[in-house]
Structures are given as C-alpha cells and as structure tokens.
Amino acid sequence: MNRRFLAGVAGLTLLLGACSGGDSTDDGKDAAAGYDPAAAVTITWWTGQTEDAEKVAEGLAGEYMKAHPNVTIKTSTGASTTDDLLTKLSAGFTGGSYPDISYAYGSWAGELATSGKTQNLATYVSDPSFAWNEIPEAARLTATYDGKVIGVPALVDNLALIYNKALFDAAGVAYPTDQWSWDDFRAAAKKLTNPAQNVYGTAYSVSGGEDTTWHLWPLLWQKGGKILDGKKPAFNSDAGVEALELLRSMAVDDKSMYLDQTDEKYLPLFNDGHVGMVMSGPWALLELQEAGVEYGVAQLPGFNGDHQTVSGPDLWVLFDHKDANRAGASRDFIKWLTSKEIDAKWNLAIGNLPLRSTEQGTPEFAEYVKEYPGGQKFFDNLANARQARPTVAGYEEMSRNVGDAIAKVLQGAAKPKEALDEAAKKSAGVLEDS
The missing domain is CATH 3.40.190.10 (Periplasmic binding protein-like II)
Known part of the structure; x- marks a missing residue:
C-alpha cells in the first residue's frame, strides 16, 4: 500500500501550479463534443503500475484494441515510480507532452483539477449506463472538484x-x-x-x-x-x-x-x-x-x-488535448476498463478490492476472498467509508x-x-x- 504515499510532497503544489501552462478554470465545453467513435485515434495511458500489474494492463489494452481496431493505446508506466507521476505530469503540462489518461493518487486530485488540463466527466458519468453509483461514495467524491469530475476511480480501499x-x-x-x-x-x-x-x-x-x-x-x-x-x-x-x-x-x-x-x-x-x-x-x-x-x-x-x-481511492484522470476523438476514446476505454466485467480482470487479478458493489457476485470476487482471508471484511468495511479526504488544491x-x-x-x-x-x-x- 505504501505505493500510495507520496514522499517529499512539499513544493509540488507550487510546482504543478507554476507549470500548468493553462487556464485553471473550466470553459464549460465538453472535451468530447463531436467525437466520432469510428475515427482512427491514438491515446496514451500512463498506468503508474509495478512491473507485474503493468503486464496485466498491457494485456487489457490489447483486448480493448482488438475489439476497437480504430483505437491505438500507447501504454507505459509513465514514470519510474508512481510517486514520480505528479512531477512528470506537471512538466508535461508545460511541454504539451501529458497523456490522455494517467493514474493518480487521490490526494493529488485537487492539484490536477486546477491545472486547466483535465476533462470534466460530470455529465458523462451521470448516464445510467455508467452505473456511477456502484462505485463507493468516498471514491466518487475524491474524483470530484467543485462539481467537476476529473476522472474515474482506479482503486478503492479502506483502513x-x-x-x-x-x-x-x-x-x-x-x-x-x-x-x-x-x-x-x-x-x-x-x-x-x-x-x-x-x-x-x-x-x-x-x-x-x-x-x-x-x-x-x-x-x-x-x-x-x-x-x-x-x-x-x-x-x-x-x-x-x-x-x-x-x-x-x-x-x-x-x-x-x-x-x-x-x-x-x-x-x-x-x-x-x-x-x-x-x-x-x-x-x-x-x-x-x-x-x-x-x-x-x-x-x-x-x-x-x-x-x-x-478510504484512499486512486484515480484514472482524463486529460483534455482539445481533440474530441482523443477525449471520447479515452472515456470509452476507461468506461470499459472500470466496468463490472473488466474490473474483475484488473483489480481483483492484482489483489485489490473491486471498484463496484456488483462485483461481489462474480467468480473473480469469490476467488479473491478465498485467496485473501480478510478480503470480505475490507469489502464490507467500504460501507464505513462515509466521508472523503477533501479534494482541494x-x-x-x-x-x-x-x-x-x-x-x-x-x-x-x-x-x-x-x-x-x-x-x-x-x-x-x-x-x-x-
């Protein structure tokens, strides 16, 4: 779990603010307006994972691309360690080399939300097909800044x-x-x-x-x-x-x-x-x-x-490159990745709790609680995570x-x-x- 905790965070708030190179306000425009699902598009995904989990991520990206041959997903860890992603993102905002999707610790959400580079997914996740309410409330709150949803929970946990x-x-x-x-x-x-x-x-x-x-x-x-x-x-x-x-x-x-x-x-x-x-x-x-x-x-x-x-949820943060097809493809991929069926192949496969309440009935969850005694207790304990750490810069x-x-x-x-x-x-x- 200590992968979650950022060492030496002093000064990163200033670093991100100074390097964002963009307006931190939401212009109200939908980044995916005009998205053509059939258009050929390439998106980048910084997974922030360890070597073994990165291999699982690459496999899932390949599975998605096979079903969506017009989409190319360039997958990498993004940085040498997950802790380094925030610094790498801030530098990327200045040079225009930031990804379409990046893993991020939930405690970074406020900083990223004020960078002026994130998409606003509030309307997208409110569609019933997304089943947003199946994800624990503390995780949903972590992804939300001033009414703007900057990403989708990637991991949920609790103490x-x-x-x-x-x-x-x-x-x-x-x-x-x-x-x-x-x-x-x-x-x-x-x-x-x-x-x-x-x-x-x-x-x-x-x-x-x-x-x-x-x-x-x-x-x-x-x-x-x-x-x-x-x-x-x-x-x-x-x-x-x-x-x-x-x-x-x-x-x-x-x-x-x-x-x-x-x-x-x-x-x-x-x-x-x-x-x-x-x-x-x-x-x-x-x-x-x-x-x-x-x-x-x-x-x-x-x-x-x-x-x-x-709970200390982590996020898949989606970024805006002023390209509707990149924004739309990023959304569709993350919706697929965090669905009940695919999340069971991702989080449960690498030893994490499932993102969604509906996964409790899956064979993968049954295998998870069998392999990890105490897993059911942690899953049930998500109900006691009734508040979230503040998403503020x-x-x-x-x-x-x-x-x-x-x-x-x-x-x-x-x-x-x-x-x-x-x-x-x-x-x-x-x-x-x-």
Missing part, C-alpha cells in the same frame, strides 16, 4: 484493524471485534506490549507524510469532527484534539505504540510478530499471506458505536503540516492542541488560495 492471533493468544487477550471501542483498543495494546521481547501492542507512522495524517482522519470523524469547514482548517477542533490524545496516550503514557520514522517498517514488524495490531488496508494481505501470519481483520475501533474508516501541504503535528505529539515533543493549532495556522493560507 481496518489487522491483528496477529498468535500474539493475542500468548498474552491471553480476546481477539478484536467489530464492536471494539477506543478504550478496548488502548487496553489491548497495553496488555500485548512486552518490552523484554520487543513486542508492541500497535504501531503508527511518524514520517509526517500522508501515511501519518490519514490514520487520524477516521478517529476525527468518529468524534464528529471535520477536516475542513469550507476552505478553513477544522481538524484542530475538540474532536481532533481528543482523537490525537488517544494516540498520544498510547505512544507516550502507555508506551504500547511502535513509532515508525519511515512508514515502511511497521508492517514488516507486524508480519514478524513484533506488533500486535495495525490500522492498515487490503494491500497488506498479500504480504501477510506470504509471511504465513495467522491474522484476523476487524472494523476500526469506534467511539460511541461509530466505526467510520477512511492545498490538501498535500495541509497533510504535511498535520503529519508533522502528529509526529511531534506522538514523540512527546508537543501537546495535541498546540500542535494541531500550529498546523491549522500554517495551512490556512494555502487552503484559502486553492
């Missing part, structure tokens, strides 16, 4: 509580349930912690990146808080302070939380039996399976029965500010209220300008 059964058994602690409260979570983490054996009850990233930040959001929402109020920071409310205080009490007072300075160590430590519980997602299931860990999955611990989670910088605040608090260098207030102050200007 749940994954636990190591062997460590629970050794400590004589009952396994987590879907009804667990914050207090249950804290108490179990304390009992699981065994300094003599280098075992921690749970873990948290203090890298200061998005991995640090987005783990706080579900706790904030469970307390009734909001990330933003319009374009003003609201995460430093009483709800945000109380959510961060829970984490602080575990890290500083109980010392039951392993603090990962990189965000790359805590899952391997869980797999090796040194961490009892992690708030993680379906991307962890493959490594758990390979490591032979006997694990279970439960909903996130909740407050007063609210077990909201957070300043999200990346705000996330870095909040992540730094969380890191300070968990390492005992600041108190929750003062740290979140400082993050809100730093973020106010960039959000108002977005």
